[in-house]
Amino acid sequence: xxxxxxxxxxxxxxxxxxxxxxxxxxxxxxxxxxxxxxxxxxxxxxxxxxxxxxxxxxxxxxxxxxxxxxxxxxxxxxxxxxxxxxxxxxxxxxxxxxxxxxxxxxxxxxxxxxxxxxxxxxxxxxxxxxxxxxxxxxxxxxxxxxxxxxxxxxxxxxxxxxxxxxxxxxxxxxxxxxxxxxxxxxxxxxxxxxxxxxxxxxxxxxxxxxxxxx
Amino acid sequence: xxxxxxxxxxxxxxxxxxxxxxxxxxxxxxxxxxxxxxxxxxxxxxxxxxxxxxxxxxxxxxxxxxxxxxxxxxxxxxxxxxxxxxxxxxxxxxxxxxxxxxxxxxxxxxxxxxxxxxxxxxxxxxxxxxxxxxxxxxxxxxxxxxxxxxxxxxxxxxxxxxxxxxxxxxxxxxxxxxxxxxxxxxxxxxxxxxxxxxxxxxxxxxxxxxxxxxxxxxxxxxxxxxxxxxxxxxxxxxxxxxxxxxxxxxxxxxxxxxxxxxxxxxxxxxxxxxxxxxxxxxxxxxxxxxxxxxxxxxxxxxxxxxxxxxxxxxxxxxxxxxxxxxxxxxxxxxxxxxxxxxxxxxxxxxxxxxxxxxxxxxxxxxxxxxxxxxxxxxxxxxxxxxxxxxxxxxxxxxxxxxxxxxxxxxxxxxxxxxxxxxxxxxxxxxxxxxxxxxxxxxxxxxxxxxxxxxxxxxxxxxxxxxxxxx
Numbered sequence: 001x002x003x004x005x006x007x008x009x010x011x012x013x014x015x016x017x018x019x020x021x022x023x024x025x026x027x028x029x030x031x032x033x034x035x036x037x038x039x040x041x042x043x044x045x046x047x048x049x050x051x052x053x054x055x056x057x058x059x060x061x062x063x064x065x066x067x068x069x070x071x072x073x074x075x076x077x078x079x080x081x082x083x084x085x086x087x088x089x090x091x092x093x094x095x096x097x098x099x100x101x102x103x104x105x106x107x108x109x110x111x112x113x114x115x116x117x118x119x120x121x122x123x124x125x126x127x128x129x130x131x132x133x134x135x136x137x138x139x140x141x142x143x144x145x146x147x148x149x150x151x152x153x154x155x156x157x158x159x160x161x162x163x164x165x166x167x168x169x170x171x172x173x174x175x176x177x178x179x180x181x182x183x184x185x186x187x188x189x190x191x192x193x194x195x196x197x198x199x200x201x202x203x204x205x206x207x208x209x210x211x212x213x214x
Numbered sequence: 215x216x217x218x219x220x221x222x223x224x225x226x227x228x229x230x231x232x233x234x235x236x237x238x239x240x241x242x243x244x245x246x247x248x249x250x251x252x253x254x255x256x257x258x259x260x261x262x263x264x265x266x267x268x269x270x271x272x273x274x275x276x277x278x279x280x281x282x283x284x285x286x287x288x289x290x291x292x293x294x295x296x297x298x299x300x301x302x303x304x305x306x307x308x309x310x311x312x313x314x315x316x317x318x319x320x321x322x323x324x325x326x327x328x329x330x331x332x333x334x335x336x337x338x339x340x341x342x343x344x345x346x347x348x349x350x351x352x353x354x355x356x357x358x359x360x361x362x363x364x365x366x367x368x369x370x371x372x373x374x375x376x377x378x379x380x381x382x383x384x385x386x387x388x389x390x391x392x393x394x395x396x397x398x399x400x401x402x403x404x405x406x407x408x409x410x411x412x413x414x415x416x417x418x419x420x421x422x423x424x425x426x427x428x429x430x431x432x433x434x435x436x437x438x439x440x441x442x443x444x445x446x447x448x449x450x451x452x453x454x455x456x457x458x459x460x461x462x463x464x465x466x467x468x469x470x471x472x473x474x475x476x477x478x479x480x481x482x483x484x485x486x487x488x489x490x491x492x493x494x495x496x497x498x499x500x501x502x503x504x505x506x507x508x509x510x511x512x513x514x515x516x517x518x519x520x521x522x523x524x525x526x527x528x529x530x531x532x533x534x535x536x537x538x539x540x541x542x543x544x545x546x547x548x549x550x551x552x553x554x555x556x557x558x559x560x561x562x563x564x565x566x567x568x569x570x571x572x573x574x575x576x577x578x579x580x581x582x583x584x585x586x587x588x589x590x591x592x593x594x595x596x597x598x599x600x601x602x603x604x605x606x607x608x609x610x611x612x613x614x615x616x617x618x619x620x621x622x623x624x625x626x627x628x629x630x631x632x633x634x635x636x637x638x639x640x641x642x643x644x645x646x647x648x649x650x651x652x653x654x655x656x657x658x659x660x661x662x663x664x665x666x667x668x669x670x671x672x673x674x675x676x677x678x679x680x681x682x683x684x
């Protein structure tokens with residue numbers, strides 16, 4: 001997984017509450033079993049003029065020239081709510097989004113970000129609004145710097161905001177670590193738990209077809 | 215020695231699955247069951263195999279076909295969606311290779327994952343169960359800690375039998391009073407989400423309790439827990455009582471004999487202690503709740519069926535979200551919802567597709583017909599529900615009323631199989647999400663209970679079901 005340490009990039013405001021994963025990647029845009037080929041469907045319902053079409057809607061923020069190449073999104077509360085589809089994060093990452101700054105994230109989406117090297121940075125609504133205002137002041141480039149070591153977002157105008165992220169998530173992102181590899185280091189403890197638990201809760205441990213009842 | 219500290223149900227479930235605390239405030243938690251479906255399961259199994267990893271204990275993982283599979287009568291593997299068959303065939307081979315029991319398209323136990331898991335006794339009280347599907351919280355109705363995850367987390371659970379997780383906060387939701395006729399768990403869930411917001415339960419495990427919960431049958435409890443993800447909650451729980459235990463006894467994967475007795479003894483301990491600490495508390499007097507219907511594009515945008523669309527955005531929400539929702543739904547501030555003409559009605563989904571849901575809708579439909587020109591569809595949640603409904607003649611009620619009677623699956627809850635409602639069509643739906651384009655391109659979804667959907671289908675417009683229940 002790609003590590004995340006510090007990023008300076010164009011930031012695009014998408015300041016609506018409850019942007020759901022059907023908006024991020026509509027069902028109809030998930031055309032294959034795998035994790036690739038999803039960037040084109042990102043925000044398809046908002047990004048294109050027609051449902052199912054590919055003609056860009058010039059009003060949509062990511063289609064505006066000044067936000068070309070955006071790698072950071074500034075969003076409203078409860079970003080990524082709805083379906084657990086990890087395709088939402090795969091689509092964002094494939095498009096090039098590396099960090100999302102929002103007051104809150106839906107829990108499954110937040111986890112999916114961390115497992116794919118995308119930073120979900122929690123920042124109070126007032127601070128997100130102030131960053132969005134700063135992007136539009138006409139005096140600076142529309143970019144931000146996100147520093148995961150320090151947990152800070154820096155505006156081009158010199159403003160600094162501290163964001164929140166769980167410590168384990170921060171470490172995983174900084175290291176680009178694979179969670180399964182880390183967990184398998186605890187293999188002995190997992191085995192010991194299972195041995196104890198089989199005695200305590202035998203009904204949990206199914207025997208397989210033909211002898212379903214423990 | 216002082217008495218043991220009082221524990222919440224979540225505390226007890228957490229403690230019994232805790233393998234160890236990890237640095238950074240997370241824990242390594244044992245996962246008892248993994249459920250998969252063809253939409254997000256095949257990709258997890260394929261990715262796992264590509265990484266050269268195997269499933270730790272395939273006997274504790276199960277897979278079904280529900281999301282992509284067609285629901286039109288006489289279906290096979292073919293779907294309206296181009297490429298849909300690939301999800302089905304990839305899931306079939308990935309499940310076989312991994313040694314996981316698959317409830318295939320033609321299996322008598324096939325159905326929506328959160329409907330079949332309880333039917334088969336795969337979920338049991340006190341278990342941890344995960345599935346790459348946000349509505350996994352449904353299964354918390356049996357006192358299991360069950361929650362939705364992504365595909366990568368599913369790989370982790372399959373490969374290691376564990377997940378790394380931060381302890382969720384606990385939130386007790388006490389439902390008092392007695393619901394009036396025609397007011398269901400769906401209406402209570404919409405009332406709660408509207409009151410507390412679509413992010414009101416963020417990061418929490420809700421525990422539903424109180425007399426109104428005790429009075430609910432298991433189908434209603436599952437509906438209530440199903441909607442927990444629409445508060446951004448991690449999951450929901452209801453302490454298992456005799457009704458829950460009786461419901462599970464004899465199910466295929468439930469224990470039998472002495473093991474059942476031992477399990478029941480353990481499960482009777484699965485309740486929050488009287489003085490247990492909760493991080494937050496909500497309460498709702500259900501006597502005051504009317505049948506609810508959504509007007510916007512988030513489940514938090516709901517009102518009583520006889521009320522008007524709010525004239526103001528929700529406090530603290532960007533005005534743009536409110537205006538966009540009104541525009542998308544083709545509504546004006548202050549507009550009354552009752553009487554709004556409909557193009558279609560849908561009864562189904564993991565929220566409201568169980569036998570009891572269909573019985574309640576059929577009570578409204580018996581001897582009535584849907585309005586001319588309105589398309590009405592009923593999709594049972596599982597092949598078993600369909601079979602049992604047909605055994606009591608419910609399909610005849612639906613068909614005589616002008617409803618389509620389908621094979622089991624998720625169907626047009628989100629048109630993953632390629633079937634959908636039309637552009638800007640207005641649909642009343644017993645599903646869980648009124649998101650933009652969820653049920654079709656620019657389709658306008660109004661969420662409601664099966665009763666309200668049935669009554670509205672008959673009237674051809676959004677309608678209070680209560681007068682039709684007498």
